[in-house]
Amino acid sequence: MILEVALLTVREGMNEKFETAFREASSIISSMRGYISHELRPCIEDQHRYALLVQWQTLEDHTVGFRQSPEYQQWRQLLHHFYDPFPTVEHYGPSLI
Template identity: 45%
Template sequence: MILEHALLSIKPGESAAFEAAMAEARPLIAASPGFRSITVRKACEAPDLYLLMVEWDDIASHRDGFRASERYAQWQGLLHRFYDPMPMVGYFGDSL
């Protein structure tokens, strides 16, 4: 199992719209082969910062599967306009 993570900095004042768009986008990623779960958490001390965590079977399920799919194009259309700056995505392996 691989854990994808990204810190999502949302443009000021756009958090409510981002949260609505994320609710709409969740089924797109959930339909992807190799997808296991998604968690989005809002920062306690920064109103426009979120932590995205997605569990995948492997990196290829995200990078070569979801990101190469039409669902990802829809995901981009729903969510990418909220980011400033664009998030960096990282992957983590098995827990210790």
């Protein structure tokens, strides 16, 4: 299992629209091959930041299967205009404990 971690900073005044768009986009990502689960968590210290945590079966399920799919273009169209700056995405391996 791979954990994708993206810290998202949403443009000021766009939180409500972002959260609505993310609910719609959730059906896109959850339909992808290798998808296990995802969470979007709001930051307590900064109301414009969120942590997106997505579990995938393999790294390629995210980097190839999702990112190179037509569905990703829909995801991108729904969400990418909310971010400033554009998020950095990292991938983590299985838990050590």
